Amino acid sequence: MKSSDRIKIPLGFWTGLQQLGIAPYDVARQAELPLTIISDPVVNSVEYFAIWQAYNDLIGDTAKGITGLVQAIESAQYPPAILATYHARDYREALNRMVRYKQMCPPESLRITERGEDCTIELAWVQAEQAGPPILVGITLACLLELGRRGTGQPLKARSVEFSSSMGDVQALEAYFGCSVKTGAQCNCLTLNRSDLDHPFVSYNEELLEILTPALDDSLDEQRRSRSTADMVKWIMKRSLTGGRPDIQAIAKELGMSGRTLQRRLTEENTSFKQLLSQVRHEQARQYLSDPILDIKEVAFLVGYEDQNSFYRAFRLWEGDTPSNWRTEHLVANSRPEARMG
Known part of the structure; x- marks a missing residue:
């Protein structure tokens, strides 16, 4: 497996599934993968997509799978690269950290654009010909809003959300994001109120960031040097x-x-x-x-x-x-x- 195609499934994913009443073993079986992925959760992108699709199949509805899992996973169970974003100074810094550190854990990548009253975050795939399942797209964008809500302690709402695929119960997604949700769009993107990015994080922890940031930056630099x-x-x-x-x-x-x-x-x-x-x-x-x-x-x-x-x-x-x-x-x-x- 190439280093660029090594994806580690966070522990929080499996515990989140259990909170939703889904056994990790059932997901592995549905994905037709060995049960060892639960104890040794390093997979390639094809296996990673298969796991997410298996979860989607077991939960029954894509929208339900997105909103349920995003709220079930506890912040403390995130891997260090994601955990660091929760201790940023404000929402803008947290999002920029998320985009930066996302480079270490493909297959998806994020791009932020601030213009006028909008902050748009677009999701793309490292391998253009290898698009992930809709539920992974939805989870990724929902996690970005959840980051702001948990970090600021405020019930932030998105301005709009667009998905290129069908997402199941759109009304459930609109209730979660607090805005209209469009499917069949040309891209997958989340648009936030730009002014919300200035909100400080109640979880800001300068000392912890001083510990986490150098190690994460070194890992990212090492990965970049290999290309x-x-x-x-x-x-x-x-x-x-x-x-x-x-x-x-x-x-x-x-x-x-x-x-x-x-x-x-x-x-x-x-x-x-x-x-x-x-x-x-x-x-x-x-x-x-x-x-x-x-x-x-x-x-x-x-x-x-x-x-x-x-x-x-x-x-x-x-x-x-x-x-x-x-x-x-x-x-x-x-x-x-x-x-x-x-």
Whole structure:
């Protein structure tokens, strides 16, 4: 198992299940995984998704599974990376810590955008082709609101919540989030009142943070050193393409360095921000065009182009052909018997 695909299931997950009347052994059996995952809970992303889907199947309704488990897990049972967020100075610092430390425990990743009265947190997957089950999406976003509620001691409400999949009893989710919940959306995101981010945390503990933060930062730095700067930049780019052209300063900030330092490191790796952006757009365009359901205009938007003509020009440079011709030839090639057998 690659280190990037090692996911540790927190103890709080199993105890939370028991509070809901679900035996951990039943989840393991439903997921068709060995019972040893309960005592040695380190799995890969495929197994991780299977566990969440098994929980969903056993609980019966996705929304019920989300709201029940989020409220059942006690803060003290969270792993250190998550526990540290509960001792932040305020809600904003807690969310930023959550985004930062989430990099250590894939497969999901988070991106925060503050604009106007809104703070939007979007969930994406480290492996774009490997999307997790809806219940995991819901749990992740609900935990972010629960973080604010427990940390501030106030009954905070979200401004809006969007899910790309069906989520079961939407009314139960609306009652929990305190706002309208949209399904069938283009992305999975939670929008908060930006002013709520200024609320101080009653659980703020400076001494504990001084103990936890260095160890967590060292773990994150060690994980980052195992990957090239170019790989990390491409990973962040893939998450932010739909928001338009990724900005080098924003990506540098997410990596904890200045724009100038990022440019220097990419030069040392014989590449540039512009080259990586072109590579990412090319890779994502090929992936999206392989899905016949997506319209060419949608593909152009998904890879960060504001107009279709710009996308066409770029694609001709990459492939020497138009997106529609490439798609047709690719789909025909994949439909041949020898292609299917391979």
